[in-house]
Amino acid sequence: MTRSEELPLQGKRILITRAEKQSKAFARRLRELGGEPVHFPVIQIxxxxxxxxxxxxxxxxxxxxxxxxxxxxxxxxxxxxxxxxxxxxxxxxxxxxxxxxxxxxxxxxxxxxxxxxxxxxxxxxxxxxxxxxxxxxxxxxxxxxxxxxxxxxxxxxxxxxxxxxxxxxxxxxPRTKGADRMVEQLRAGEVDIVTFTSSSTVHNFIQAIQRVEPDWHMLLDGVKTACIGPSTAAALREKGVEPDAVAEPHSLDGLIQAVTEIAGNE
The missing domain is CATH 3.40.50.10090 (Rossmann fold)
Structure with a gap:
């Protein structure tokens, strides 16, 4: 088995919804673990x-x-x-x-x-x-x-x-640029895991894709979700989606661990 095949996120496409300027270190860490970051920033600071x-x-x-x-x-x-x-x-x-x-x-x-x-x-x-x-x-x-x-x-x-x-x-x-392309990727099954780092990323993500596809729930069929903490998870549950993982600790390091565990359970 090669080293690349041993990476825990190998072949997984992970959606990052946080602000673009804040996502570089997160994306780099996902790549180091074999994952493919997919950027769709739904907020701007x-x-x-x-x-x-x-x-x-x-x-x-x-x-x-x-x-x-x-x-x-x-x-x-x-x-x-x-x-x-x-x-x-x-x-x-x-x-x-x-x-x-x-x-x-x-x-x-x-x-x-x-x-x-x-x-x-x-x-x-x-x-x-x-x-x-x-x-x-x-x-x-x-x-x-x-x-x-x-x-x-x-x-x-x-x-x-x-x-x-x-x-x-x-x-x-809110930032909605690229929502059409994001919906296309979700429909095509090109996203494996969606990550949320705040309640606002949950609300804005759903608002953005809902404008393109009113029946947005079906876009997440087969897609796993990971939240950085309990308030973010609560926001997702309010939209009728049960998170597959909640980070512990409630930090980006914890979120990376949660994503890794999701990938390992599939």
Missing amino acids: TRPADEDPLDAALDRLETFDWLVFTSANGVRHFFRRMDERLQDTRVLQTIRTAAVGPKTAEALKERKLHVLITPEQNHAEALAAALAPAVQPGEEILFPRGNLARRAWLEELELLGCRVTDVVAYETR
């Missing part, structure tokens, strides 16, 4: 249409006790705006920082920030649980987020007496 709320928070950075991030995109766009404003980042050294998971923490460390809290589980509720014993009543928390980020988990911190300021640092927008 942009700066906010209105940056005044973010600017207002940046104007009073020194008043915050905590800086909390739930995505690497939030980190990148937060610092993008600071850089555009020529704002001195040394003020952040006095603010305690929390990150939802290792990729987000890594993005912060690249900016020379010490991450005080990173929960074991990579999701917002776990971050709230990890923060709860560390915060004090009256403390100010800044949460730079995406426009689609859920806010409900912050209520626990507010019940503890914290003052939470959440501002949009970036926007996730």
